[in-house]
Amino acid sequence: MHFSESDWIACCGSSKFAKEMAKVRPFKNLTKAIEMSRQIWWNQVDVPGWLEAFRAHLRIGVLSSKSTIDWCAEEQATALSSANDRALKDLAEWNQLYESKKFGFVFLVCATGKSSSEILQFLKGQITNRLLVELQVAANEQQKITKLQLSKLVSQNTAPSGDKNTSKLSLLE
Template sequence: MESLIVLGEKEWLACCGSVKFAKEMASAGPFSSYQEAVGAASETWFNKVDVNGWLEAFSAHPQIGESPSKAHKSPTSAQWSKGEQSTALATATDTTLQELYEWNARYRQKFGFVFLIFASGRSTPEILAEMKRRYQNRPIVEFELAAKEQMKITELRLSKLFSANATAASTTNIQYASDVAKVGDRVSCISGHLGAAKEIPAEKSAETFTRTRPPITTHVLDIARGSPAAGIEVLLETWDNNQSRPLFGQMDSSRNWKLQGSSTTDKDGRSGQLMKMVDNLNPGIYQISFNTGKYNPAGFFPYVSIVFEVRDSQKLEHFHVPLLLSPFSFSTYRGS
């Protein structure tokens, strides 16, 4: 019988300093493997924790080069932070520490939160170079990057908890530590965390796979206000012309788009169900449209449409397509 690992809110808070995240993960457990827990943690962090929760987690980290506060709400997290920065501290000189201090202050003044990076095994010169590079980013871009770095740190800390619990329970099925050590090399933290299904043979996954939510979802964050965007009308459509594809530079007839569903974002910025609960998502071109003009009449965009393609090899995957909105800019990404 497979052993289950039970983690409480206190342990989850040590992995990620968001109280919302800790409560959600404690309720979602127990988990049978590290990989299952990481999948749930990624889903919770990117799709359930709001902007305030992200900022709360960021604030739980000391600045690079500084010791955690003695009043830290999680002693375990403080201890881990110190260990994760050990290489940076060991490679620092008085000059680089002073430069690090100055750039930490400059970064916080521009973005409003601590510089967050997966620091384990990285030297002070490496970290300084990365901070200077990321300092050039727009705030909305840097906010997303910081969230990705937080998820990498959460994965590393979670591996430590699972290793300790697995040893205590005499289990042998959790063998992912070496993978976590390489987490800093991942190209995309957001889209990669729920890739476990890809490791299962296609025939087996088709027999056992069952969705727990619609295959396409979205949420809207108002970056200008720093809060979820409630009350935005959302439409999901599919391209319904088998003879052609929507092409760049051409005016495509609205008759080619078939409505799948509509909803309005709730107080957390999340839309309701936009399509039926199906295990196999039909490959094709999809479009999510947001009535941003009604939400923000003084803004630049009367509406925003995001067009994306689902390929046949991706029909079992989940597509979370958020909108990060301000009056004069917006961005999106492929979530999980």
């Protein structure tokens, strides 16, 4: 079994990223795949490609479909478990301000291990950024998310023997 472009796009959301990852496979191991993903993201994917990846994300705290829940719930688990109705309302309001009134793209944060209040504080801090600065911040957050998704993709396809070194790395082909 080989990872397809659709597998790569599920990790990042950018078709350019997915095509480039498909071109340079196979990877010796997960570390090499992550290194290549960084190189491709920063050196081959342009701003429209970044924006395409950003559009693939729901607003933080919003989980609607089964596939989205499967990919995002773990990342957002801490934030969602710590969020009360007021926190979710605040996140929704600040997300709206960020996206509609300030930057034109969804607020991105690698939410793993962050509480809803930490995310809200980070979001409020980003509002004061200039667009070029925020594009860089969002691209950095996207890269963190991509790394997690690549790790998840590989771990879901790991050999059941329990030996960490026997993952089906041919899946990275």
